[in-house]
Amino acid sequence: MKRYLFLVVALLLAALYLFPLYWMYATALRPGGDLFRYPPEIWPSHPHFEITRVFLTYAVGRYVWNSLVVASGTTLITMVLGTGAAYVLARSRHPMVSVTLFVILVLQVLPPSLMVTPIFVAFNQLGLLEWPRLAVVLATSAKTLPFYIILCRATFAQVPGELEQAALVDGNSRVGAFFHIMLPLARNGILVVSTLVFLQSFGEYVYSRSLIASTDLQTATVGLSTFLGANAQDWAGLMTYASIYVTPILVIFILLQRHIVSGLTAGALK
Amino acid sequence: MYQIELDHLCKAYGRVQVLNDITINVETGSFVALVGPSGCGKSTLLRSIAGLDKITSGTIRIGGEVVNDRPPRERDIAMVFQSYALYPHMSVERNMTYSLRLRHRPKAEIRECLEATAQTLGLAGLLGRMPRDLSGGQRQRVAMGRAIVRKPRVFLFDEPLSNLDAALRVQMRSEIRRLHKRLEATSVYVTHDQIEAMTMADTVVVLRSGSVEQIGAPRDLYCHPANRFVAGFIGSPAMNFLKAKVTADGLSAALELADGQTLTLPEPQRPGRPIWLGLRPEHMEIGDETRQQHLQARVESVESTGSMSFIETKVAAVPLVVTQSGMPRVQEGMTVTIGINTNDIYAFDMENEVAL
Amino acid sequence: MRFLKAWRDSDAFNLVLVVPAVGYLLAFSAFPLIYNVVMSFQQVDMFDVGTLIRPLRGFGNYVDVFARSEAGTVLWNTVLFVVMSIVFQLSIGFALALFFQLDFPGAKWLRGLFLAGWVMPALVVGAIWRWIFAGDFGVLNYALRSLHLIGGPVFWTSDPSIALWSIIIANVWLGIPFNMILLSVGLAGIPDDVYEAAALDGAGMIERFRSITLPLMAPTLGAVISLGVIFTLQQFDLVAALTQGGPAGASNIAQYWSWQMSFETYEISDGAVVATLMMTVVAAVALIYVRAIRHEQRA
Numbered sequence A: 001m002k003r004y005l006f007l008v009v010a011l012l013l014a015a016l017y018l019f020p021l022y023w024m025y026a027t028a029l030r031p032g033g034d035l036f037r038y039p040p041e042i043w044p045s046h047p048h049f050e051i052t053r054v055f056l057t058y059a060v061g062r063y064v065w066n067s068l069v070v071a072s073g074t075t076l077i078t079m080v081l082g083t084g085a086a087y088v089l090a091r092s093r094h095p096m097v098s099v100t101l102f103v104i105l106v107l108q109v110l111p112p113s114l115m116v117t118p119i120f121v122a123f124n125q126l127g128l129l130e131w132p133r134l135a136v137v138l139a140t141s142a143k144t145l146p147f148y149i150i151l152c153r154a155t156f157a158q159v160p161g162e163l164e165q166a167a168l169v170d171g172n173s174r175v176g177a178f179f180h181i182m183l184p185l186a187r188n189g190i191l192v193v194s195t196l197v198f199l200q201s202f203g204e205y206v207y208s209r210s211l212i213a214s215t216d217l218q219t220a221t222v223g224l225s226t227f228l229g230a231n232a233q234d235w236a237g238l239m240t241y242a243s244i245y246v247t248p249i250l251v252i253f254i255l256l257q258r259h260i261v262s263g264l265t266a267g268a269l270k
Numbered sequence B: 001m002y003q004i005e006l007d008h009l010c011k012a013y014g015r016v017q018v019l020n021d022i023t024i025n026v027e028t029g030s031f032v033a034l035v036g037p038s039g040c041g042k043s044t045l046l047r048s049i050a051g052l053d054k055i056t057s058g059t060i061r062i063g064g065e066v067v068n069d070r071p072p073r074e075r076d077i078a079m080v081f082q083s084y085a086l087y088p089h090m091s092v093e094r095n096m097t098y099s100l101r102l103r104h105r106p107k108a109e110i111r112e113c114l115e116a117t118a119q120t121l122g123l124a125g126l127l128g129r130m131p132r133d134l135s136g137g138q139r140q141r142v143a144m145g146r147a148i149v150r151k152p153r154v155f156l157f158d159e160p161l162s163n164l165d166a167a168l169r170v171q172m173r174s175e176i177r178r179l180h181k182r183l184e185a186t187s188v189y190v191t192h193d194q195i196e197a198m199t200m201a202d203t204v205v206v207l208r209s210g211s212v213e214q215i216g217a218p219r220d221l222y223c224h225p226a227n228r229f230v231a232g233f234i235g236s237p238a239m240n241f242l243k244a245k246v247t248a249d250g251l252s253a254a255l256e257l258a259d260g261q262t263l264t265l266p267e268p269q270r271p272g273r274p275i276w277l278g279l280r281p282e283h284m285e286i287g288d289e290t291r292q293q294h295l296q297a298r299v300e301s302v303e304s305t306g307s308m309s310f311i312e313t314k315v316a317a318v319p320l321v322v323t324q325s326g327m328p329r330v331q332e333g334m335t336v337t338i339g340i341n342t343n344d345i346y347a348f349d350m351e352n353e354v355a356l
Numbered sequence C: 001m002r003f004l005k006a007w008r009d010s011d012a013f014n015l016v017l018v019v020p021a022v023g024y025l026l027a028f029s030a031f032p033l034i035y036n037v038v039m040s041f042q043q044v045d046m047f048d049v050g051t052l053i054r055p056l057r058g059f060g061n062y063v064d065v066f067a068r069s070e071a072g073t074v075l076w077n078t079v080l081f082v083v084m085s086i087v088f089q090l091s092i093g094f095a096l097a098l099f100f101q102l103d104f105p106g107a108k109w110l111r112g113l114f115l116a117g118w119v120m121p122a123l124v125v126g127a128i129w130r131w132i133f134a135g136d137f138g139v140l141n142y143a144l145r146s147l148h149l150i151g152g153p154v155f156w157t158s159d160p161s162i163a164l165w166s167i168i169i170a171n172v173w174l175g176i177p178f179n180m181i182l183l184s185v186g187l188a189g190i191p192d193d194v195y196e197a198a199a200l201d202g203a204g205m206i207e208r209f210r211s212i213t214l215p216l217m218a219p220t221l222g223a224v225i226s227l228g229v230i231f232t233l234q235q236f237d238l239v240a241a242l243t244q245g246g247p248a249g250a251s252n253i254a255q256y257w258s259w260q261m262s263f264e265t266y267e268i269s270d271g272a273v274v275a276t277l278m279m280t281v282v283a284a285v286a287l288i289y290v291r292a293i294r295h296e297q298r299a
Helices: A002-028 A032-036 A051-058 A060-091 A096-108 A112-126 A132-158 A161-169 A174-202 A206-211 A220-230 A235-269 B042-050 B092-102 B107-121 B136-148 B166-183 B194-200 B218-223 B228-233 C002-009 C012-040 C060-067 C071-101 C107-113 C122-132 C139-146 C163-188 C192-200 C205-234 C237-242 C254-263 C268-298
Strands: B004-013 B016-026 B031-035 B057-062 B077-080 B154-158 B186-191 B203-208 B211-216 B240-246 B252-255 B262-264 B274-279 B293-304 B308-315 B318-325 B335-340 B345-349
Touching: A002 A235, A002 C071, A002 C107, A002 C122, A002 C163, A051 A060, A051 A235, A060 A096, A060 A132, A060 A174, A060 A206, A060 A220, A060 A235, A060 C012, A096 A132, A096 C012, A096 C268, A112 A132, A112 A206, A112 C012, A112 C254, A112 C268, A132 A174, A132 A206, A132 C012, A161 A174, A161 B042, A161 B077, A174 A235, A174 C012, A206 A220, A206 C254, A220 A235, A220 C122, A220 C237, A235 C107, A235 C122, B004 B042, B016 B042, B016 B211, B031 B042, B031 B194, B042 B057, B042 B077, B042 B154, B042 B186, B077 B136, B092 B107, B092 B136, B107 B136, B136 B166, B154 B166, B166 B194, B186 B194, B194 B218, B203 B218, B203 B228, B211 B218, B211 B228, B228 B274, B228 B345, B240 B318, B252 B274, B262 B293, B293 B318, C012 C268, C060 C071, C060 C268, C071 C107, C071 C163, C071 C205, C071 C254, C107 C163, C122 C163, C122 C237, C163 C205, C163 C237, C192 C205, C205 C254, C205 C268, C237 C254, C254 C268
Parallel strands: B031 B186, B031 B203, B077 B154, B154 B186
Antiparallel strands: B004 B016, B004 B057, B203 B211, B240 B252, B240 B274, B252 B262, B274 B345, B293 B308, B293 B335, B308 B318
């Protein structure tokens, strides 16, 4: 009996915590005029989703597309560069491994809002700002790469070393054993961590805001912050924008929830 | 068929010496067991033969060829791992044929090898299964199958039976032995279990902290241990050791006990020399007055498995274990006479523990 | 061909895998870090952004930054922001972690739901909270008024005395899941029999928490607090969405201030000064964190 009481309390706590997300959807579903009513309607009485209007006024499609481009590029660079490095750092007993890991840990914590100043100046001098989305991808990858390496390393470390040795004895080379044995066995972990990297870069703000000048190339977060400044009255529209933008993120999250929890905890404490 | 020659092998991790000047000759077609307590370097030695660990100095020859700098895949070896190391993402069939496919053998040949091996090991019905759907014993068989399917020059076994239950272990022991007789491939077998080593191998190598203590046939190790370590390691229950001093006549050893009992040594020794006397539990018989020599002891405790009894006695406060077949015929607290033959008495130098 | 074969079996393979990643990090992370320190000693503004050789100012920039009228407020706000965020994230996160340790149906799954806050883009979270905080029609003011906690509407984001608190509240919301999950892992690592032994020894609930849970959780708490400080010092998006440091700089914090100087007023060398100082702090905390997890591994 007590267990069910706990369950009820847990449900209430979760509902309280997730209220801001509910409020985003509830606001998006109310027509503009209903918003400025007191007391506010907790449950929208005549739900109405102004998706077309929001797409037209706020160019959600273009912004989200730019975010998608940035997130895909970042995830690609991170996976290509990070997977092999994570594997070596999990397996090798070379004395340089701990030094490298330490450097990576330190680089992981550098705040983008502070790194963006030197990156902006350096990229400006290199002419990289001519390709602003590439510039954002390059800068964001430097942030996601350490995170990816540390979490993936935990995944590789879980694959028993004897499997790789068996492959070597069976007649494979190091390269072959990596691609035939290690990669397939670490695949799930790699995919989860890559998804986390994708979600992170999909919501990236500082670099996009600072390195992309052209409105056409700006990402969804930058778009939202612009409208927050200008049209802070159209909350139904802004929350519709936010819902369109974050719903895919939340769907991915719910699908992968279990893996995300274990993936995250493996990396942060080990 | 190939022999393995290890010549003055050394390996160190930093300053820690894990293998120390090891020279072993494994004859073509023989079955050699490496045995020793954990941390003695037996697995490292095996992995060095496989090419999974690099050695610091010395040479490894397989079939007369120096393979020091060859990667594992060019040494033509097969290895059975302690954890079996079956590829979890491949079916039994794909696990077993992996090495053949890597060598791009023709399909028909792969098929043939696979079927022959599956037949031998009784795996025919399991080929489509995934490793996770197999029992421990089945996994062990697949690991064996993966090793023998490609007919390598050399077989290496790294404690392959240690994850099986006792009954299965005994069964696999004789099965591996039978397989070896049939395939006649040179085999090196690592185990910490001296019974496995004694029952399976033609030659046993006893290792301790990276050095070879003794190499010999199982019978030789049991009857003529080179030192106190080998004497204590081979045989179960372990040999009893009692401190003693050679008496003035050089023929017998006075036990350094309060009651001053003596035993006559098989060989005369320097008078006054401090020694360890070694007595195997199974070489002593309680109440046997017909044997050449006797010790007086007090029974401390009695344990019996029905077929065997383990009797713990004390010879003037020093423990001495004696085994008897069948149910025990003595009780705690009794004072008994223990009979032993002169030839079953071992003596080791107190200082360097070498057999005398 | 022979070279290729040797390469496939040797340690060179390790290098081929590691060097690109490390090289990338050196180029895009370590280099900017150093470049930032260099710029903090130079005069950098809109006009000489494109050149490499710039007038050297030594510690002049540092003196300038600290002489600014808003420097004191920003420093104090940053300290308050970090300390308050950590205190609330940690205590709420710890309480939730303890609660979800209890045995009831769906505990794991419901706990996982809290991570939804973690995957949300912080800027969107800021936008939602700004709407919740809205003065006249915001749902928070409505709730507080219904509970008779406040008389009239509170202008969360535009009242200078509480604007910073609106950022803190949103940041605590963002930080709770991470704190809770990591602390849950730490709690799960304490074996049940330790508690049972303590109970047999006569320790009550509170005594068990004090004498067993807290000491055994110390390394985890150390790691979580350091991570919390690191994440809080990275928080930028919430400020951008909620107050932009306003009104009149009342809720500004160092990382936002640095960005404002670099990108709004183009006093890039001053922005670099603040960035350099802040990164020193972050690196120091990171060192504590690394030590804490080393300790954790040994335990």
